Amino acid sequence: MLLDRSFGHDDITVLRHEVSAHLGRIGLGPDRRHGYLLAVNEVITNVVLHAGGNGRLVLRVESGSAWCVVTDSGPGIPGSRLSEVRAPEAFEIGGRGLWLAHQLCDEVTTATGPIGTSIGLRMSLEALPDSR
Numbered sequence: 001m002l003l004d005r006s007f008g009h010d011d012i013t014v015l016r017h018e019v020s021a022h023l024g025r026i027g028l029g030p031d032r033r034h035g036y037l038l039a040v041n042e043v044i045t046n047v048v049l050h051a052g053g054n055g056r057l058v059l060r061v062e063s064g065s066a067w068c069v070v071t072d073s074g075p076g077i078p079g080s081r082l083s084e085v086r087a088p089e090a091f092e093i094g095g096r097g098l099w100l101a102h103q104l105c106d107e108v109t110t111a112t113g114p115i116g117t118s119i120g121l122r123m124s125l126e127a128l129p130d131s132r
Contacts, residue, residue: 002026003059009048016041019059019068026061027125035104036123040068042097043119047072051117065106066123073116082110 002022007015019040023033040057047055051074058069081098101108101121109120 001058001060003057006054006056007044007047008054012041012044012048015044015057019057022059023066026066028066028123032123036066036068036121039101039104039108039121040070042100043068043070043121046097047074050074061125064125066125068121069118070121071116071118076112076114077110077117082112 003018005011005015005018016037020033020037023036028036044055044057047053047070051072055070055072058071060067077098098108098110098119101119105121106124107120107122109118109122111118
């Protein structure tokens with residue numbers, strides 16, 4: 001386990017720097033690291049804004065990939081937001097966090113319900129050709 005930390009609104013910047021430092025130490029290249037860090041930032045910001053303000057982040061390396069799992073105890077993500085993760089229209093306010101995570105990460109997992117949400121973000125440590 002690289003990092004296991006509870007967070008709230010005031011912790012977002014420090015947490016983002018901690019995650020970035022760990023990703024650099026495990027060898028994630030700069031381009032993929034920055035994209036992955038953006039996805040992590042979007043998910044933790046969503047927790048603060050939409051899921052009660054507090055969450056937990058666990059960062060680990062498993063099977064050649066970085067895994068970041070973010071959990072909260074909010075009301076869950078509405079099914080309509082998960083059934084088809086799409087880019088929001090230009091005039092829509094918000095709604096880009098999960099879409100960005102799906103664009104930037106190699107894998108995104110989501111478990112959600114009335115007692116909270118857990119989102120897993122996976123990024124392979126090996127440089128992969130851009131197939132998106």
